[in-house]
Each structure stands twice: as C-alpha cells, then as structure tokens.
Amino acid sequence: MLKKTEKIVMHSYPGMVAIVTAKLGSERNVMAAGWHSYISYEPAIYGVAIAEERFTHRLVKGSGEFVINFLPAEMAEVIQFSGTESGSAVDKFQELNLKTLEAETVGAPVLKDAYVAYECKVMDFNRYGDHDWIVGKISMFHKDMDRFQGNGLPDWDKLHIPLYLGRSQYLIADNNSRIVTHRIENQ
Numbered sequence: 001m002l003k004k005t006e007k008i009v010m011h012s013y014p015g016m017v018a019i020v021t022a023k024l025g026s027e028r029n030v031m032a033a034g035w036h037s038y039i040s041y042e043p044a045i046y047g048v049a050i051a052e053e054r055f056t057h058r059l060v061k062g063s064g065e066f067v068i069n070f071l072p073a074e075m076a077e078v079i080q081f082s083g084t085e086s087g088s089a090v091d092k093f094q095e096l097n098l099k100t101l102e103a104e105t106v107g108a109p110v111l112k113d114a115y116v117a118y119e120c121k122v123m124d125f126n127r128y129g130d131h132d133w134i135v136g137k138i139s140m141f142h143k144d145m146d147r148f149q150g151n152g153l154p155d156w157d158k159l160h161i162p163l164y165l166g167r168s169q170y171l172i173a174d175n176n177s178r179i180v181t182h183r184i185e186n187q
Contacts, residue, residue, distance in 0.1 A: 014163035014171050017079050019069040020048055021100075022059035023108045030092045030111070031056040032083030034164055035131070036068065044138035046118055049131040055087035060134055064122040065106035068136075069114035072147075073160035073172045078113075080168060105139040115159055117142040 018036040022029055035049035046068055050057045060066045071079055078096050085092060093100070093109075100109035106119045120136025127133075147159035154161065156175035163171040 010166075013166045016070060016161065017083070017164045018048060019071055019079060019082060019111060019114070020050070020056055020060075021067045021069060021108045021111065022056050022063060022065070024059040024062040027059060028093065028109065029056045029059055029087030030082045030096075030098065031087065032079050034083075039135060044118075044141075045123065045135060046120055046138055047133055047135045049128075049133055051131050052127075057132065059108075060122065061125065063107060065108050066120050066122070066134070066136060067103060067106060067108045067110050068118040068120060069111040070116045071111065071113060071162070072115055073162040073170070073174070075113055076162045076170050076172075079162060079164075079170075101142075103140065110142055114142065115144045115147045 012035070015034065018033045020031050020033050031050075031054060033048050033050060037047055039045040039047050048066070048068065050060065056066075078098070081096060082092050085095075092098070099112035101112050103110050103119045106121060108119075110117045110119070118136075118138045119140040119142075121139050122134060123137050124135040125132050126135075144159075147155055149155050154173075156173075156177070160172050160174040163173055165171055
C-alpha cells in the first residue's frame with residue numbers, strides 16, 4: 001500500500017547510463033550520466049543533466065558540443081569508474097584505456113566500444129535545481145549494426161545492455177532476460 005512521505009523518493013532506475021564525452025582545447029573527459037533523454041525525434045534532439053561542479057560541465061559549456069555514448073554490459077566497470085572519478089583529478093581515457101574515434105561533426109571523441117553514439121551540438125542550457133539540463137541537436141549518429149536485428153531491436157546474443165539500479169548495481173538485459181511482446185492494435 002502506498003503511504004505519504006516527506007522524504008524524497010527517487011525512482012528513475014533501472015535505466016541506461018549515458019556516457020558523455022567532451023573536449024575543450026586539449027582537455028577532454030568522459031563521465032557517466034544517469035539522467036538523460038531523447039527530447040525530439042524530428043529534429044533529433046537529446047538532453048542530459050550535468051551538475052555545474054562537474055569537470056565535464058565546463059568542457060561542454062565552453063565547446064558547445066558533446067557526444068552521448070552507450071556502452072555494452074561488458075563495459076559496466078568503465079561506466080561505474082567514469083561516474084565516480086573526477087576528470088579534474090585523473091585522465092579517465094588513459095586510466096581506463098579507452099579507444100576513441102574522431103567524431104564527424106564535433107570535437108569530442110566517440111567511444112570505439114559504444115554500440116550507439118550521438119554527436120550533439122548544444123542548443124540550450126537551463127538550470128533546474130542542482131543540475132543544468134543541456135540540450136543538444138544530434139548532428140551525427142553512430143550504430144554498431146552487428147549488434148542489432150533487422151527490426152532495429154538489440155540482437156540479445158550480441159548485445160548485453162547494463163541497466164543501472166542505483167547503489168553501484170547493474171541489471172544486465174540479455175538473451176536470458178524475460179521479454180514480453182504486446183500486440184499493437186491498428187486504429
């Protein structure tokens with residue numbers, strides 16, 4: 001039974017963690033972001049929440065660009081480390097031995113091990129409480145076609161997706177997960 005509480009109840013997980021890459025001059029960083037979303041399909045617009053005190057925030061604000069990367073489950077330790085260590089204290093690319101690809105439309109790197117990545121150009125910054133919601137127009141898409149079926153859904157034999165539960169725990173969506181399909185009625 002539901003009961004009222006004055007205590008903050010945070011229930012936005014499980015969910016995918018986006019890995020944000022940013023670069024300003026010779027400085028670059030990679031960070032995990034749990035709060036992110038597609039905002040528009042046409043035009044393609046994506047948003048991510050980044051607190052002002054984060055090293056990545058300054059890089060994104062200064063460059064006006066970022067890349068959203070999604071990593072497979074075998075990279076969950078990379079996701080965790082990039083979300084708990086500061087880029088101002090450690091070069092996470094070097095520490096994690098991350099391989100990158102040069103982006104097509106932005107200066108931030110694309111993570112080579114990502115199964116999907118979006119190059120984004122900042123459209124808007126807005127402060128909401130303790131985070132800035134950074135909105136970017138997607139200027140280029142990257143997708144590892146080998147990890148998806150012809151219908152666009154993941155090929156669960158080739159792609160295992162880490163879903164963050166909170167408290168440094170992940171649920172792995174893979175071919176052992178229960179999948180339920182509902183029929184969509186034509187209207």
